[in-house]
Amino acid sequence: DAGITQSPRHKVTETGTPVTLRCHQTENHRYMYWYRQDPGHGLRLIHYSYGVKDTDKGEVSDGYSVSRSKTEDFLLTLESATSSQTSVYFCAISESRRDGDTQYFGPGTRLTVL
Amino acid sequence: KQEVTQIPAALSVPEGENLVLNCSFTDSAIYNLQWFRQDPGKGLTSLLLIQSSQREQTSGRLNASLDKSSGRSTLYIAASQPGDSATYLCAVGKAAGNKLTFGGGTRVLVKP
Numbered sequence A: 001d002a003g004i005t006q007s008p009r010h011k012v013t014e015t016g017t018p019v020t021l022r023c024h025q026t027e028n029h030r031y032m033y034w035y036r037q038d039p040g041h042g043l044r045l046i047h048y049s050y051g052v053k054d055t056d057k058g059e060v061s062d063g064y065s066v067s068r069s070k071t072e073d074f075l076l077t078l079e080s081a082t083s084s085q086t087s088v089y090f091c092a093i094s095e096s097r098r099d100g101d102t103q104y105f106g107p108g109t110r111l112t113v114l
Numbered sequence B: 001k002q003e004v005t006q007i008p009a010a011l012s013v014p015e016g017e018n019l020v021l022n023c024s025f026t027d028s029a030i031y032n033l034q035w036f037r038q039d040p041g042k043g044l045t046s047l048l049l050i051q052s053s054q055r056e057q058t059s060g061r062l063n064a065s066l067d068k069s070s071g072r073s074t075l076y077i078a079a080s081q082p083g084d085s086a087t088y089l090c091a092v093g094k095a096a097g098n099k100l101t102f103g104g105g106t107r108v109l110v111k112p
Helices: none
Strands: A004-007 A010-013 A019-025 A031-038 A042-051 A054-057 A064-070 A073-078 A087-097 A100-105 A109-113 B010-014 B019-025 B032-038 B044-051 B056-059 B062-067 B072-077 B086-094 B099-102 B106-111
Touching (some): A004 A087, A010 A019, A019 A087, A031 A064, A031 B099, A042 B086, A100 B032, A100 B086, B019 B106, B032 B062, B032 B072, B044 B062, B044 B072, B072 B086
Antiparallel strands (some): A031 A042, A031 A087, A064 A073, A087 A100, A087 A109, B086 B106
16 A cells, blocks of 8 residues: 555564664655564554654654655664664554555564564 | 554454444554555455545555544444454554554454
């Protein structure tokens, strides 16, 4: 939906290494989000962006940073990956229409930190 | 802090039965409420969006109601089919960015 792609789709890395996940959208939506999904915790917001270079923290932002230098790309970086960051990461956009603001999600990135 | 709860965590129904999925939230000052479907290993598919000023929304066999004062939303799926088997998530949106707070989901199995 809404032309959202995420890369990579799967990644295995080692503790202490930096990791960058990419979210790309094709429809110039202003708002973009990063969530993580974990058993027992559901989906939780990590960071979000409300425009180029405009970002803010979500509920679980510790250990993560984000950047948005172009409207279409929102990057999530784990500066030094830890095993607790093993998760499925979802990117989303918010599409504003007359009937409301609907969030659409990308396919997800499964990250394993060994 | 907004908390969203979905009970039960799982349910199983025979094909053809109507499904009733519940979602409750603690802070009634919401911007909107959105229902999603998630198949195993897949992303989230948006089903219905209810704005805070609305009482219900309908799409095909799906109907969602919203009662802000009691902090509840209900998703009804009429005449369930095996293809409706999935996890259903509700999420409450906060104004100023439409940041979503998710419930834990209800895993549904529709048996042929």
